[in-house]
Amino acid sequence: MEVLSYLIPISLFLGGIGLVAFFWTLKSNQYDDPEGDSARILRTDYDDEPAQD
């Protein structure tokens, strides 16, 4: 069972990365235009980033 002392911190750390990534998506306005983003991914135009406004 000693393996738990490694696995639990590791899994919590990985989960924490996911949480931080979620905060980042929220901060960079990635949920503002879900319909537009699903359409934009199929275009051939270059698109640098969601507008920072």
Place this chain on the structure above:
Amino acid sequence: MTTSESPSAAACPGCLAAPVMSERARKRAQAIGTEIQLSLPAIHCAGCISGVERGLMALDGVNDVRVNLTRKRATVHVADGLEAADLTAALSALGFEALPLDSATLSAGTSDRAARDLLMRLGVSGFAMMNVMLLSVAVWSGATDATRDLFHWISAMIALPTIAFSAQPFFRNAWSALQAYRLNMDVPISLAILLAAGMSLFETMNSGENAYFDAALSLTFFLLAGRFLDQKMRSVARSAAAELAALESPTALRLVNGVAETVPLTAIAVGDILMVRPGGRVPVDGTVVDGTSELDRAFLTGETDPVAVDVGTSVRAGEVNLTGPLHVRAEAVGKDTLLHSLADMVSVAEEAKSKYNSLADRAARIYAPLVHLLALAAFVLWLWLTGGDVRLALNIAVAVLIITCPCALGLAVPAVSTVASGRMFKHGLLVKHATALERLAEVDEVIFDKTGTLTKGTPQLRDPDMIPERAFAIAAALADASSHPRSAAIGAAARGRGLPVVTVTGIVEHPGLGVEGKLNGKVVRLGRAAWVSDDTESGATQIDIAGEAPVSLAFADTLRDGAHDLIAALNARGLPVTLLSGDARDPVQRLADELGITDWHAGVLPTEKAAMLEDRKSAGKRVLMVGDGLNDTAALALAHVSIAPASALEAARVAADVVLVSPDLSHITDALRIGRSARHRILENFGVAALYNSIAVPIAFLGFATPLSAAIAMSTSSIIVSLNAMRTR
């Protein structure tokens, strides 16, 4: 940098992107400039995004464009000197309908922030729930002793901060309800979360067997999901409503020493002289001091025929000037205008509407006290049975509170409303009011306004085949020079008819009277009968060629698309239909006969409309009112539920519960159908929740509930309720 301009020649996406990218980077690097918001009601696909963004970037002075497809809006940063009108003109040339929005009215940042705040809490609780759930799986599958205690402690470390952060909205609502000596849905929720967390912590410290951290977290997560859906739906409706308001920028042209300047409406004082251009709306109540013209009063009175105005005529805010420029002395501004007094009437009626008891309110009123009583009963009963074992009794009481958790109840209404509003949006209907869907389901009578609602409010030439060809050709040539709606109707009817070519010279428009020109040296006139041929029959339009008998042209209002289908569908459903119009008897009767409406009233004043709605209300009828004008505003607010077309005046759109964005009227039947379906699903969901509770509560009450059974029961009921909501059509 490549100079290739033809995208089809590019061999790879990167080659294609390079010039666009550098163009974008170059423009980004420039000063950001003024921000202009445009509404793009017709965009729907990736091609439209590219079309709009490329089209606008190609304009000089445009620094940045970003289209938001979800809100059907574009944010454009432009250099000074470029106006919103230039952008809309460029877009309409590309085939995209665009309308400038007033950015000041749109700054609805607060509701966005609230939605983002909820999303953050939802994300955190989801993350914590998943981790704690995994730890719980280990406990359920048989971890014992030190391992179980360790897992409980880790769960506690994740759960307690998460609850402190994520469940705040529930705590806050519950606290404000308790301060007002009321019980709302949030009180049992907060109690369940806090008791479950506290009890579990106590059990963990004492190496107990059962900890409900996962239950407390999933409770928070599911309920936050319901809150988030609710908030999202409301903010979409609210931003749509704000957008409609922003379409009418509140400005007027004030004349100072003969020079016109644009000023905000709030800066106008009584006695100011204002200029109203042809095509513009009269901004205040007042009297004409200079100029002659015709006014379209359809919004105020429902009359289809334009009214001639002259010096001394009084005008009302909201009327549309048609032919000549007018100078108007302001006599009532802001709060004193007729428009505003109607708006006050609306806010009184709104108050009444907010008192409507929604299904969710009624469910909460039964639910909240019942849960507390059940948990208390379980606590007292087990205390008595075990002879004072507080720990066991409290454990069972917490289990009862968690099992009866309103997860399914909290999701039942928002999930259905979200799906139903989405479906309504697809059919071109914006739901503005939270309980509008439920009220739509209860409708048992429909009342329509005529002008602008069942009809388009724009005239059409009647029987063009009966008009002599030569006279028609001359009329069309004269009509070309004028922007009067009837001239436009003549032009539209003449197009594609192969009329003989006539050359009319020296065309002059006489505001309020008609158009005059010369054909082979002879005077020809198109306009009011009284002006053309001294005929006193009012309202008629005639074409007169010197030396020949004048020819009368008759006009009728065109029906909106889908009006026939709508009335037929309502008749098939057995809903009584009534037509209330402020227009004259003849056109109303003609329209009623055409559509097969037997119950119609002509020449109805706004107050009479309101009185009629009041009557129906006291007779216990639930009326759906469909109208667009100022004269309908009070009636719209008084009706059980109301729909206004997007072309309606702002006051009418504000008063209405649902705005019909689509030009096709027959979507109103879709609205009724979706409303009924939504109500059905909500009731079904309540049934599911009740059934689940009737099985689970006895189990919890008898002390057989474990954290595992609580977790399974809670998730299944929430999932069943959400899936059922998807069936709303």
